Amino acid sequence: MASAEESIASQLEGVDSANLYPFIQKSNVHGLNLTVPEDAQAVIKPWIERNDNSKYAESGVDDQNVRVKSMLLKLGRGEQMPRHLRIYANNTNIVDFSEAEELKPELNISLLEGETGVTEYPLRSAAFANIYSLSLFFSEAVGGESLVIYYIGFRGDSRSQRRDVSQMLEIPAANAADSSLVDRLAQKQGAQQPTAR
Numbered sequence: 001m002a003s004a005e006e007s008i009a010s011q012l013e014g015v016d017s018a019n020l021y022p023f024i025q026k027s028n029v030h031g032l033n034l035t036v037p038e039d040a041q042a043v044i045k046p047w048i049e050r051n052d053n054s055k056y057a058e059s060g061v062d063d064q065n066v067r068v069k070s071m072l073l074k075l076g077r078g079e080q081m082p083r084h085l086r087i088y089a090n091n092t093n094i095v096d097f098s099e100a101e102e103l104k105p106e107l108n109i110s111l112l113e114g115e116t117g118v119t120e121y122p123l124r125s126a127a128f129a130n131i132y133s134l135s136l137f138f139s140e141a142v143g144g145e146s147l148v149i150y151y152i153g154f155r156g157d158s159r160s161q162r163r164d165v166s167q168m169l170e171i172p173a174a175n176a177a178d179s180s181l182v183d184r185l186a187q188k189q190g191a192q193q194p195t196a197r
Contacts, residue, residue: 020066020154020172021046028133034059035146043152050074050118057149059138065158068128072153074118075111079143083108085121088135089128100137113142120153128156 012141024044031040039057050053056076075081086105106127112119134154 010192018069018099018155018157019047020068020156023066023158023195024154029060031057032179034081043149045151045153047153050153053150055150059072059149065130065132066154066156068076068123068131068156069125070120070122070155072113072120072151072155073149074117074151076116076150077114077116079141080146080148081113081142082138082147083111083113083140083142084138085111086137086139087123088137089131090133091135092133095155097137100135105137118153120155 021044026041027045029041029044031037034040035058039055041059042055045052045055050072058080071087073085085108086100087107087109088100088103089106091103107123109121111121136152138147138149
């Protein structure tokens with residue numbers, strides 16, 4: 001049986017229209033309580049760079065709309081692995097931890113422990129259907145001192161799917177010669193019920 005890493009890798013081989021990396025504005029990615037604040041942008045990287053552990057974000061434990069269907073995470077192992085993730089959708093006003101603790105997240109995830117590769121976490125489509133901003137709050141490192149994040153990715157689709165103008169739009173249509181002849185008008189009349197007046 002294929003591992004989760006292999007099944008995700010096979011889905012994302014080549015160009016994956018569900019990978020939201022091209023729609024992420026890295027200049028708007030911010031991290032709270034990071035050792036190096038710019039590292040929050042470093043972990044948002046293309047799928048092909050997911051195994052590059054030289055770029056990571058370390059934290060102390062203290063307008064394109066898209067539909068996000070799942071989140072891909074590669075986390076630190078052992079004592080540097082976070083246990084929980086709180087996701088806030090379309091809330092750009094979170095500026096500190098006390099505010100993040102007070103607000104109710106759209107989703108509170110208990111992260112899988114012991115995973116060494118990228119893990120995909122499915123999200124509720126209704127709660128993440130029209131997203132322009134996500135705030136992620138990782139908490140409770142296993143060791144209690146610091147936590148490490150190597151990769152964050154998102155899968156879903158853009159609300160305005162971009163199509164190359166040189167690409168032709170193909171609409172499948174049934175071949176009229178293959179369809180059986182049916183008198184639709186006779187079918188419709190046979191199904192009607194008489195009404196009493």
